[in-house]
Amino acid sequence: MTDRIDSPASPAPQDWTRAPELSGEDNPWKVALEASGVGVWEWDLASNTQTHSQRWEEILGYRGGELTGGYAEFIHLVHPDDIVPLQAAVTAYLAGLAPDYIADLRMRHKNGHWVWIMSHGTIVSRDAEGRPLRMIGTHTDISARKQAEVELRELNAQLQEQTRLLQTTTASISQGIFVFNAEMCLIAFNQRACEMLDLPESFLAERPSLAGISSFQFKRGDFGPQAQLVDEHARDYVLTGGKTPLPAHFLRDTPDGRTLEVKSQMLPDGGMVRTVAEVSDYVQAQAARKRLDLLLTAMQSQAQVGAWEVDVATDRVYWTEGVYRIFQTSPEEYTPSTAMESAQRVFTPASMEKVHARALAFDTDQAGGIELEAVTFRGNTIWVHVTGTSVRKNGKLVSRIGVMQNITDRKQAQMAVQETEDRWRLALESTGDGVWDWHIQSGVEHLSKRLVEMYGFQEGEMPDLPAELDKRTHPDDLVQMERDRIAHFSGLTSTYSNEHRVRCKDGSWKWVLSRGMVISRDAQGRPARMIGTHTDITERKASEALIRQQAFFDTLTGLPNRRMLRDRLEQEIKRCKRDVQQLAILFIDLDHFKEVNDTLGHDNGDLLLQEAARRIQHCVREADTVARMGGDEFTVILTEVNDGNRLEPTLQKILRTLEAVFQLGNEQAFVSASIGITLYPADAQEIEGLFKNADQALYVAKGAGRNRFSFFTPALQEAAQTRARLAHDLRSGLQEQQFRLVYQPIVELATGSVHKAEALIRWQHPTRGLVSPAHFIPIAESSGLIVDIGEWVFQQAAQQVQTWRQTLHPDFQISVNKSPAQFHHDGHGLQPWASRLQAMGLPGACMVVEITEGLLLDTSTRVTSHLLELGEAGIQVSLDDFGTGYSSLSYLQKFDIDFLKIDQSFVRHLIPGSTDLALCKAIIVMAHALGMKVVAEGVETTQQRDLLTAAGCDYAQGYLFSHPLAAAEFEAYWSAPRLPNGHWEI
Numbered sequence: 001m002t003d004r005i006d007s008p009a010s011p012a013p014q015d016w017t018r019a020p021e022l023s024g025e026d027n028p029w030k031v032a033l034e035a036s037g038v039g040v041w042e043w044d045l046a047s048n049t050q051t052h053s054q055r056w057e058e059i060l061g062y063r064g065g066e067l068t069g070g071y072a073e074f075i076h077l078v079h080p081d082d083i084v085p086l087q088a089a090v091t092a093y094l095a096g097l098a099p100d101y102i103a104d105l106r107m108r109h110k111n112g113h114w115v116w117i118m119s120h121g122t123i124v125s126r127d128a129e130g131r132p133l134r135m136i137g138t139h140t141d142i143s144a145r146k147q148a149e150v151e152l153r154e155l156n157a158q159l160q161e162q163t164r165l166l167q168t169t170t171a172s173i174s175q176g177i178f179v180f181n182a183e184m185c186l187i188a189f190n191q192r193a194c195e196m197l198d199l200p201e202s203f204l205a206e207r208p209s210l211a212g213i214s215s216f217q218f219k220r221g222d223f224g225p226q227a228q229l230v231d232e233h234a235r236d237y238v239l240t241g242g243k244t245p246l247p248a249h250f251l252r253d254t255p256d257g258r259t260l261e262v263k264s265q266m267l268p269d270g271g272m273v274r275t276v277a278e279v280s281d282y283v284q285a286q287a288a289r290k291r292l293d294l295l296l297t298a299m300q301s302q303a304q305v306g307a308w309e310v311d312v313a314t315d316r317v318y319w320t321e322g323v324y325r326i327f328q329t330s331p332e333e334y335t336p337s338t339a340m341e342s343a344q345r346v347f348t349p350a351s352m353e354k355v356h357a358r359a360l361a362f363d364t365d366q367a368g369g370i371e372l373e374a375v376t377f378r379g380n381t382i383w384v385h386v387t388g389t390s391v392r393k394n395g396k397l398v399s400r401i402g403v404m405q406n407i408t409d410r411k412q413a414q415m416a417v418q419e420t421e422d423r424w425r426l427a428l429e430s431t432g433d434g435v436w437d438w439h440i441q442s443g444v445e446h447l448s449k450r451l452v453e454m455y456g457f458q459e460g461e462m463p464d465l466p467a468e469l470d471k472r473t474h475p476d477d478l479v480q481m482e483r484d485r486i487a488h489f490s491g492l493t494s495t496y497s498n499e500h501r502v503r504c505k506d507g508s509w510k511w512v513l514s515r516g517m518v519i520s521r522d523a524q525g526r527p528a529r530m531i532g533t534h535t536d537i538t539e540r541k542a543s544e545a546l547i548r549q550q551a552f553f554d555t556l557t558g559l560p561n562r563r564m565l566r567d568r569l570e571q572e573i574k575r576c577k578r579d580v581q582q583l584a585i586l587f588i589d590l591d592h593f594k595e596v597n598d599t600l601g602h603d604n605g606d607l608l609l610q611e612a613a614r615r616i617q618h619c620v621r622e623a624d625t626v627a628r629m630g631g632d633e634f635t636v637i638l639t640e641v642n643d644g645n646r647l648e649p650t651l652q653k654i655l656r657t658l659e660a661v662f663q664l665g666n667e668q669a670f671v672s673a674s675i676g677i678t679l680y681p682a683d684a685q686e687i688e689g690l691f692k693n694a695d696q697a698l699y700v701a702k703g704a705g706r707n708r709f710s711f712f713t714p715a716l717q718e719a720a721q722t723r724a725r726l727a728h729d730l731r732s733g734l735q736e737q738q739f740r741l742v743y744q745p746i747v748e749l750a751t752g753s754v755h756k757a758e759a760l761i762r763w764q765h766p767t768r769g770l771v772s773p774a775h776f777i778p779i780a781e782s783s784g785l786i787v788d789i790g791e792w793v794f795q796q797a798a799q800q801v802q803t804w805r806q807t808l809h810p811d812f813q814i815s816v817n818k819s820p821a822q823f824h825h826d827g828h829g830l831q832p833w834a835s836r837l838q839a840m841g842l843p844g845a846c847m848v849v850e851i852t853e854g855l856l857l858d859t860s861t862r863v864t865s866h867l868l869e870l871g872e873a874g875i876q877v878s879l880d881d882f883g884t885g886y887s888s889l890s891y892l893q894k895f896d897i898d899f900l901k902i903d904q905s906f907v908r909h910l911i912p913g914s915t916d917l918a919l920c921k922a923i924i925v926m927a928h929a930l931g932m933k934v935v936a937e938g939v940e941t942t943q944q945r946d947l948l949t950a951a952g953c954d955y956a957q958g959y960l961f962s963h964p965l966a967a968a969e970f971e972a973y974w975s976a977p978r979l980p981n982g983h984w985e986i
Helices: 024-036 054-059 070-077 080-094 143-171 191-197 201-205 210-220 232-239 280-294 296-301 321-326 339-346 349-363 408-429 449-454 466-470 475-489 538-552 562-579 593-600 602-619 644-659 687-703 714-735 773-783 786-807 820-824 833-839 861-872 889-894 915-929 942-950 967-975
Strands: 039-044 049-052 101-108 114-126 132-141 176-180 186-189 249-253 259-266 272-278 307-311 316-319 368-375 381-393 396-406 434-439 444-447 496-503 509-521 527-536 583-591 625-630 633-638 662-664 667-669 672-680 708-711 739-748 754-765 769-771 813-817 847-852 876-882 899-902 933-936
Touching (some): 049 070, 054 132, 080 114, 114 143, 176 191, 191 272, 381 408, 434 449, 562 583, 562 625, 562 633, 562 687, 583 602, 583 687, 602 625, 602 662, 687 708, 714 786, 769 773, 786 820, 786 833, 786 967, 813 876, 833 861, 899 915
Parallel strands (some): 672 708, 754 813, 876 899, 899 933
Antiparallel strands (some): 101 114, 176 186, 176 272, 259 272, 307 316, 307 396, 368 381, 381 396, 496 509, 583 633, 583 672, 662 667, 739 754, 754 769
16 A cells, blocks of 8 residues: 555554464465464574464463564573473484474463473474474463363372271271272272172272172182072072162172171162171071071070070079070079069160060060170170070960070171261261261260371370360350351251361461261250261462452562452542542553563563562552552552642652662663553542543553653543544444545556556545544444445445446456454354355456455464455455565465565665665565565655566556546546556656
8 A cells, every 4th residue: 555644444554473484385284283273383403493373472471473582582481390301302303212202391471370381393304314404393282281180180189088098997897898880890998898708909909890890709609500609589680790670688608608798788879889797607596596496395405505494384484504604604603583583683674675575475476586685694794686485285375485695796796887887978978087976975075096197196195075176276266166066966057067277286277177967866855976077178278368369469569459459449439538538540551661571581570570569669658559450550549649739759759769770680670650640539530430541641651752650631531532432423424425435556567557456445524524544444443343344345346346347447456455353253244245246247356355464363263264265256365565564474375365565664765775675576576486466555756666667566556656546536547648668647
């Protein structure tokens, strides 16, 4: 474009980063890689130079073009601990010792944190001797994967600790325990399970399935032929490998003669818990009792544990030798008398109630067994199992006979198992590190080894008393802890849960989560026993405190952040309203901070920000607030500002202190500050209005040369309102046909012919007059109106080219500028340009779409597909203002570009032997080599035209040939006579 006064229909090119130069042979996979979001790098091994793509920089938080230091800058950003492994990986690959180069490394993000990168590359060029010359590769952001790995390791550690606690608990259980998941794979077992089933621990450690364990036992013959050693009702279940309904309970014998009781319980998640207990003694006793029931008249003669008989006629009781042994006495020491007297001598009152009830059963010939608690003659408490029946002669009851078995060991084992199962169940339901078991009414509290270790004690050092932990509880937490206990004891809560601090042995405080539940109550409903856990939540509490700190304070400087600033400003405004006072808000922006970051690195940049924060704080009172808004922007709230003129000393002090040298380790840096000031309530009443005012004042201070301050004035507000009104007028301008197009000829230098023109938009405002595109195009883009305006421009240009192809030249072509905002629009409700041209009977070649270099750096799918659609429709693409943005040969190869337009900044000072001429020649040669035509913009002299013609430039436009013209003026220009060399008269 050569319009010096008025800009074209699209905005000036944006500031895009220069992407790496990549050879054509790499283009296919680089296109795919860039589309996938990875960063691409290229390393010239001969010169040790490195280039990279825009995405490569974006992964590290930079805008395109911020990193230009090549390999040295890349190494500077790598974490010190990763440099040696990285270099080793590269060396091994280049030396042929590794099949490929791939390495995980950390690189410093622009904001200071570390980003995990997966670097992968390959050699793409070697010299004649096979030595590598050039590598190309990618960088992929794997921070999320690394974070997931860390979280997985932490979770595994927690699970391992919980598993260890459960294993410790299950180790003391006399039963064998198996736990299966929903897929019936073994996930947990105890040592007792291995011993009882004679299964190798190494086999179970492989977590076999239930079917796998059954198969192992079948092959070894554990179940006998056709599972004959298994209870009949469970035999099909065992034979089918668990495919028939699961029996809750069954017995099975082992090849060595033991009897095992197998119980199974399905879990809510589809898993299963299975217990195995040896019940050989119990089963044998049961079998013996059955035999005695069949041999009623011969029971005394059988080899039983003990037998007794009651003579109904005399009510005398007779014991065998076995009964005397059970009760730890002898016939010499005690002779039984009546049935009730003998029973009362040994059985507890609770058992006597059972005896009385069973006596009635004997009278009706009903027989059976009962378990009774007794106290021997030596004072020992035992449990016996008693069975009996009635004997009749001629229908008359003559005696009662029975068998007694001492089942104390089995009973104690059953009670121990039950108690262990209760603790086991609660341990599974509660997630904690330490276990406590509180017998409330006796005042005894059992603490697990892990629980006392949690507080720095050894097992046995802490008394088993609930008061021991209570007195170590932080005084501020005692009241709430007692409230939570009472609520649970009273039944108001189903479980007990409380967070409190406990003093450790070394005097430090540890946050714990105490959870538990009452598992038994007495007859009056009072809690008798409670079991629970203590979980160390110290780290969680520290994290919560850190989160609160990060939510309201800047992590780098420790200053209040934007959220805290707003909260404090709200409070200060309330105080000002109450006390009828005034406050000032200062927006401070550090000048030239970016240069410090780029030259000295982000570490030094962070040091400068920290020192700047301290300096600003020293310039204000403690009652004032200094906050960091982000980047190099600070905000200050100055309270009790009764006179705005008295602010100047403080403002000057801030400017002076910030322009003083910053000593950053061995480096020195210099910056200055721009300050925008607004006053409450004079300038605005609301926070957003104050912030907007301060920002506008800061904008003026920076625009005036920086290192200065500026107060908000109504004029600044008026300028902002003018921009808003202009945006409003744009909407009506399109509807009221206030826009028009002008056309600037594009001359073919070799022949002087004109069969091309660039369409430029003009806005004739009804009151403002002619508004420059430089003023309204940015507003149109920001408001989204650029899409509708662009569509109108295309429609007008299409109609005009249709006319000129009939009247001027059959191949006439018009160029229209297309904004990046139009490319990003989803196109909803708009007819594609190609379809509209087709409907008008026009080929795609009648139009050229001019784009900026910055658009080519956009790797979004929408932009890429849009450019491809233009090419497929035959609509040519021209790269506008080439050389002023971030030119990239790789993007010229990636996209189908038809024209390069040399920016007028290269043409303006074009003279023989100049650098600008050399650059123009280079651009022309490169473009022609890539199959592109070249258009020079801003040609104003015959010397410029002749130099460009000699350099091989294809086309030119500029004031030398013509200003932008209305359609009728253009037609007159086209019809004007030409010189003999084909050029128009000038």
